[in-house]
Amino acid sequence: AELDALDVIVLAVILLGTVAYLTKGKYWGVKKDPYTTPLPGSAAAKAGRTRNIVEKLEESGKNCIIFYGSQTGTAEDYASRLAKEGKSRFGLETMVADLEDYDYDNLDAVPSDKIVMFVLATYGEGEPTDNAVEFYEFITSENPDFSSGETEKPLKNLHYVAFGLGNNTYEHYNAMVRNVDKALQRLGASRIGEAGEGDDGAGTMEEDFLAWKEPMWEAVAKKMGLQEREAIYEPIFGIVERDDLTRDSPEVYLGEPNKMHLDGEPKGPFNAHNPYTAPIQKSYELFNSKDRNCLHMEIDISGSNLTYQTGDHIAIWPTNAGQEVDRFLNIFDLADKRHTVISVKPLEPTAKVPFPTPTTYDAIVRYHMEICAPVSRQFVATLAAFAPDDESRAELTKLGNDKDYFHSKVTTQYLNIARLLEIVSKGKKWSNVPFSALIEGITKLQPRYYSISSSSLEHPKLVSITAVVESQALPGREDPFKGVATNYLLALKEKQNGDASPSPYGLTYEITGPRNKYDGIHVPVHIRHSNFKLPSDPTRPIIMIGPGTGVAPFRGFIRERKKLAENGQTVGKSILFFGCRRSTEDFMYQKEWEEVKQVLGDKFELVTAFSREGSKKVYVQHRLKERSKEINALLDQKAFFYVCGDAANMAREVNATLAQILADERGISKSKAEEIVKQMRASNQYQEDVW
Numbered sequence: 001a002e003l004d005a006l007d008v009i010v011l012a013v014i015l016l017g018t019v020a021y022l023t024k025g026k027y028w029g030v031k032k033d034p035y036t037t038p039l040p041g042s043a044a045a046k047a048g049r050t051r052n053i054v055e056k057l058e059e060s061g062k063n064c065i066i067f068y069g070s071q072t073g074t075a076e077d078y079a080s081r082l083a084k085e086g087k088s089r090f091g092l093e094t095m096v097a098d099l100e101d102y103d104y105d106n107l108d109a110v111p112s113d114k115i116v117m118f119v120l121a122t123y124g125e126g127e128p129t130d131n132a133v134e135f136y137e138f139i140t141s142e143n144p145d146f147s148s149g150e151t152e153k154p155l156k157n158l159h160y161v162a163f164g165l166g167n168n169t170y171e172h173y174n175a176m177v178r179n180v181d182k183a184l185q186r187l188g189a190s191r192i193g194e195a196g197e198g199d200d201g202a203g204t205m206e207e208d209f210l211a212w213k214e215p216m217w218e219a220v221a222k223k224m225g226l227q228e229r230e231a232i233y234e235p236i237f238g239i240v241e242r243d244d245l246t247r248d249s250p251e252v253y254l255g256e257p258n259k260m261h262l263d264g265e266p267k268g269p270f271n272a273h274n275p276y277t278a279p280i281q282k283s284y285e286l287f288n289s290k291d292r293n294c295l296h297m298e299i300d301i302s303g304s305n306l307t308y309q310t311g312d313h314i315a316i317w318p319t320n321a322g323q324e325v326d327r328f329l330n331i332f333d334l335a336d337k338r339h340t341v342i343s344v345k346p347l348e349p350t351a352k353v354p355f356p357t358p359t360t361y362d363a364i365v366r367y368h369m370e371i372c373a374p375v376s377r378q379f380v381a382t383l384a385a386f387a388p389d390d391e392s393r394a395e396l397t398k399l400g401n402d403k404d405y406f407h408s409k410v411t412t413q414y415l416n417i418a419r420l421l422e423i424v425s426k427g428k429k430w431s432n433v434p435f436s437a438l439i440e441g442i443t444k445l446q447p448r449y450y451s452i453s454s455s456s457l458e459h460p461k462l463v464s465i466t467a468v469v470e471s472q473a474l475p476g477r478e479d480p481f482k483g484v485a486t487n488y489l490l491a492l493k494e495k496q497n498g499d500a501s502p503s504p505y506g507l508t509y510e511i512t513g514p515r516n517k518y519d520g521i522h523v524p525v526h527i528r529h530s531n532f533k534l535p536s537d538p539t540r541p542i543i544m545i546g547p548g549t550g551v552a553p554f555r556g557f558i559r560e561r562k563k564l565a566e567n568g569q570t571v572g573k574s575i576l577f578f579g580c581r582r583s584t585e586d587f588m589y590q591k592e593w594e595e596v597k598q599v600l601g602d603k604f605e606l607v608t609a610f611s612r613e614g615s616k617k618v619y620v621q622h623r624l625k626e627r628s629k630e631i632n633a634l635l636d637q638k639a640f641f642y643v644c645g646d647a648a649n650m651a652r653e654v655n656a657t658l659a660q661i662l663a664d665e666r667g668i669s670k671s672k673a674e675e676i677v678k679q680m681r682a683s684n685q686y687q688e689d690v691w
């Protein structure tokens with residue numbers, strides 16, 4: 001009976017959308033649901049929802065809309081958390097919205113008793129996230145074309161709240177929130193509270209968010225005359241166990257990312273909502289010292305319409321390790337029913353279920369939840385209400401409230417949620433936690449990006465990646481911390497090289513994927529185009545700084561120039577600064593560079609920095625400095641300057657070193673030199689691909 005009621009709600013929503021579509025008779029954008037994206041032109045596609053924000057707010061009875069511009073899921077997660085908190089603490093009727101799903105020309109018609117929140121991540125070089133590009137262009141344009149036609153303070157009725165997610169190691173720190181905030185003010189909108197800024201570079205994102213939101217809520221409550229009430233947990237999703245289905249039923253998702261993958265051969269377009277299941281053609285290790293692995297993998301995209309250009313990124317869709325899936329299901333007392341089929345339905349029409357259903361607990365946890373990620377302190381506080389005993393409740397409440405205590409017990413130990421709860425309750429199961437709370441509190445498993453290390457000129461349909469396997473020994477913890485995607489890739493490599501059931505470092509995976517669809521060594525991928533590109537004129541000199549895996553895109557660049565030369569083209573000087581620990585330990589692609597040299601001769605030069613070979617540590621920036629004269633001369637010839645790899649230290653050091661070189665060689669002041677470097681960045685003569 002419960003199922004029927006839920007289904008009725010869902011049907012009613014669909015019907016409402018259809019009626020709205022038919023009655024309006026104008027273009028209604030298709031609501032993009034990443035999991036059940038209907039085929040263009042299908043009845044389902046036509047029954048899309050409105051792109052009109054005001055209509056949406058009215059139709060759903062909401063008074064607070066929280067937009068997110070998200071690339072890796074964090075901004076989306078924060079938006080959901082604000083929505084949840086606004087509702088439970090202040091009774092706000094909140095909804096979360098993807099910026100991509102709406103039009104902005106009637107932001108000026110949002111009534112003044114509503115609130116619009118923006119949670120905006122800055123991506124790469126101060127760019128908007130993919131889903132925020134259109135909004136950003138609209139709002140920051142000189143005269144945004146609002147539906148009222150008004151140009152004088154068109155947003156004077158708009159009350160908004162803003163939080164940005166950025167990284168201070170990048171040049172344009174939190175550019176998105178800063179620029180959007182400025183634009184909104186210029187258009188007459190009034191901000192409630194401060195515009196918050198979270199800093200991933202300092203590792204304080206979560207704490208910055210928590211510190212920002214308290215005074216923000218106070219300001220919102222004051223402005224809107226809201227009374228705070230005791231927050232009680234209300235689930236957003238209804239879970240229905242489906243006795244009528246088993247995991248063998250064809251309509252049950254066992255990890256397939258969307259309907260096309262469930263039904264048969266998935267078709268393109270392949271993108272962030274729809275991966276291509278690509279065969280891995282070849283994989284091996286570039287070096288393999290005792291506790292470090294570095295993978296080279298070649299991924300065949302010839303069976304798809306995917307294309308790439310040298311310098312683009314490929315996204316790998318990972319699977320969680322079996323041990324962590326088991327640990328999670330076990331601590332939440334779901335192990336016995338891991339294969340039970342469930343349907344998950346939003347209990348309110350604006351909520352989105354972040355994976356396709358019907359499915360199983362096992363599939364959700366394995367393929368769709370970021371169960372190994374850092375734990376959110378706010379989430380920990382929420383879970384305290386469901387503790388199995390008083391002692392655990394007290395401890396979890398303390399962890400939730402005490403920032404420093406949390407840091408020392410959880411963050412520094414790289415605990416994930418299941419490991420933390422195991423420790424807190426001494427293994428006692430957390431049977432009372434509603435599954436909805438887990439869906440709400442744990443982010444969607446994210447694809448990981450890799451700088452493509454092949455050349456599209458040489459191999460248009462074969463994409464290679466160069467990835468170091470993430471592993472960190474931690475004092476006070478028995479087993480090292482293991483990264484999600486890279487250890488999965490390591491297992492795929494072992495499988496490809498003959499191990500039928502690989503278990504690198506004891507980690508096992510459902511390596512053949514849902515319904516064995518990834519067997520024969522496939523991995524789900526999509527391509528993301530980047531601005532990190534060779535100069536269009538191949539005779540221009542290039543200077544590349546790429547220590548460690550930062551060498552990845554430069555292997556592509558250099559192979560591209562080698563290929564051009566083999567085709568009879570003249571290529572400019574290409575100089576690569578590569579760094580690693582020792583020439584005998586982790587010197588990647590050493591043989592390949594020699595082959596390139598055979599073709600390019602003195603047009604190619606490799607400069608190495610081995611940090612652990614001499615008495616003093618030598619890094620790429622030191623080698624760069626030694627070459628000051630030559631670097632300056634190449635820049636005079638309009639050389640392009642590229643940096644790839646570690647954003648936190650190396651990229652910054654290199655930037656500073658280049659400014660120093662210019663100051664010394666050109667006899668100009670340091671500030672003038674820094675200004676030149678800035679201009680080089682602005683004009684794309686200086687490009688970074690850092691992470």
Ligand code: FAD
Nearest residue numbers: 373374414415449450451467468470483484485486552691
């Ligand atoms: P994850 O599990 O995602 O862990 C990564 C890090 O997150 C950990 O080291 C740790 O610092 C932190 N973390 C995770 N869980 C916890 C926890 N519970 N507690 C505390 N901290 C935690 N990498 C390459 O090797 N080669 C490339 O060419 C490359 N190119 C990239 C290009 C771009 C544009 C970007 C954005 C990234 C690139 N990366 C590259 C990095 C890559 O995307 C992955 O981040 C990396 O491989 C690690 O992924 P993982 O899933 O194995 O690790």
